[in-house]
Amino acid sequence: MSSIDRENSLLMYRLKRQLEELMTKEGRGTELVSLYIPPGRPISEVMNNLRQEYSTSANIKSDRTRKNVQAAIDRVMQRLKLFRETPPTGLAIFAGAIPQGEPGSERMETYVVIPPEPIGISYYGCDAHFFTAPLEELLKEKDTYGILLIDSSGATYATLKGRRLEVLHEITSGIPGKHRAGGQSARRFERLREMELNDFFHRAGRHANELFLSIKDLKGIVIGGPGPTKYDFAKGDYLNYVLKENIITILDTSYIGEQGLREVVAKAGEIIRGVRHLRERELVQYFLFQIGHDTGLATYGEGEVREQLEKGAVKTLLVSEALGLFRVFVRCSSCDYRETFTVTKRELQAFEMKIQSTQCPKCNASSLTIERSIDIIDELAELAEKTGAQVEVISKETEEGEMLLKSFGGIAALLRYV
Numbered sequence: 001m002s003s004i005d006r007e008n009s010l011l012m013y014r015l016k017r018q019l020e021e022l023m024t025k026e027g028r029g030t031e032l033v034s035l036y037i038p039p040g041r042p043i044s045e046v047m048n049n050l051r052q053e054y055s056t057s058a059n060i061k062s063d064r065t066r067k068n069v070q071a072a073i074d075r076v077m078q079r080l081k082l083f084r085e086t087p088p089t090g091l092a093i094f095a096g097a098i099p100q101g102e103p104g105s106e107r108m109e110t111y112v113v114i115p116p117e118p119i120g121i122s123y124y125g126c127d128a129h130f131f132t133a134p135l136e137e138l139l140k141e142k143d144t145y146g147i148l149l150i151d152s153s154g155a156t157y158a159t160l161k162g163r164r165l166e167v168l169h170e171i172t173s174g175i176p177g178k179h180r181a182g183g184q185s186a187r188r189f190e191r192l193r194e195m196e197l198n199d200f201f202h203r204a205g206r207h208a209n210e211l212f213l214s215i216k217d218l219k220g221i222v223i224g225g226p227g228p229t230k231y232d233f234a235k236g237d238y239l240n241y242v243l244k245e246n247i248i249t250i251l252d253t254s255y256i257g258e259q260g261l262r263e264v265v266a267k268a269g270e271i272i273r274g275v276r277h278l279r280e281r282e283l284v285q286y287f288l289f290q291i292g293h294d295t296g297l298a299t300y301g302e303g304e305v306r307e308q309l310e311k312g313a314v315k316t317l318l319v320s321e322a323l324g325l326f327r328v329f330v331r332c333s334s335c336d337y338r339e340t341f342t343v344t345k346r347e348l349q350a351f352e353m354k355i356q357s358t359q360c361p362k363c364n365a366s367s368l369t370i371e372r373s374i375d376i377i378d379e380l381a382e383l384a385e386k387t388g389a390q391v392e393v394i395s396k397e398t399e400e401g402e403m404l405l406k407s408f409g410g411i412a413a414l415l416r417y418v
């Protein structure tokens with residue numbers, strides 16, 4: 001059973017951001033080219049196909065569309081040439097003339113995406129939009145969760161994968177209701193009932209172990225049911241320790257059986273987000289503990305974290321997904337003076353304009369240029385990668401994530417040493 005994908009939060013953040021950008025792009029006609037190459041497919045083979053597509057596109061009637069399609073294919077081929085072989089997870093390239101305003105303002109844009117997980121699709125297509133569905137698929141939930149509903153009358157076992165529910169098994173306890181037969185003493189009745197319940201719990205646990213432990217990608221289990229029985233079962237020694245350690249949540253449902261399962265499915269989104277957020281919350285809580293106890297093993301704020309990153313002292317970098325900051329590298333083309341700025345996404349354009357009309361503080365020439373502007377998460381991640389620090393992108397969907405952003409500026413670090 002695997003725990004949460006730890007290294008993937010940065011890759012997933014990048015993919016989400018790239019997708020958001022790609023999905024806003026629209027061509028004037030069916031002239032945006034999308035290409036997907038599955039792992040293992042030789043680049044040379046794809047090149048041959050593209051050459052063929054290029055000659056086929058000569059038949060396109062509209063002059064403008066033909067010109068744009070051919071230019072896009074050309075761009076894709078240029079980018080493809082930079083790869084000796086297809087990356088282990090495959091490759092996606094998008095190119096097309098994107099209108100910037102009135103007709104004639106189109107600018108050729110190219111995007112290369114190396115998927116964080118293997119993409120098995122081989123595809124070439126031309127449309128008014130980029131074809132992003134295979135990448136969107138990667139962001140969807142694919143993990144399997146075990147569901148166990150239990151009360152004193154029986155237990156229901158099922159799996160939940162995405163939104164798909166599969167009932168595995170149902171058992172009944174055979175324990176009579178709470179009404180004792182005439183002549184039986186109340187104490188004896190209770191003792192007997194307890195013993196029967198204990199036997200049933202053991203049986204229910206054995207079934208759970210058999211059914212759930214063999215599932216390969218099981219992310220964890222959810223226990224549900226009406227009343228307190230489910231808590232007694234979860235606390236006791238009935239489940240294999242692997243399952244016990246991976247109880248994601250214990251839910252109240254009104255029923256066991258199919259109706260109870262439906263209640264769990266209705267809460268599935270909550271459960272799945274819960275798993276993702278668990279790791280984030282643990283990390284931020286650990287950070288807060290270090291700060292609160294003044295251990296010296298944590299720090300925050302852009303400047304301080306950057307300094308520690310450069311020293312190689314950072315073990316884990318925590319950055320808020322909602323930072324919205326850019327790092328702008330400015331250089332003077334006459335005296336090579338360099339300066340770097342942190343700017344909000346909203347200010348970015350105005351800042352870039354302003355720089356062009358600003359004099360160099362060293363030589364006074366009006367020759368400042370922007371070398372590059374990048375998302376600060378990528379820039380800090382580059383620094384982190386150089387020194388082997390882990391990067392965790394934290395959503396703001398938890399109280400802890402919100403706190404990281406609001407109280408600590410959204411940039412923090414756990415350090416290797418004091």
Ligand SMILES: [Zn+2]
Pocket residue numbers: 332333334335336337360361362363364365
């Ligand atoms: Zn200068």
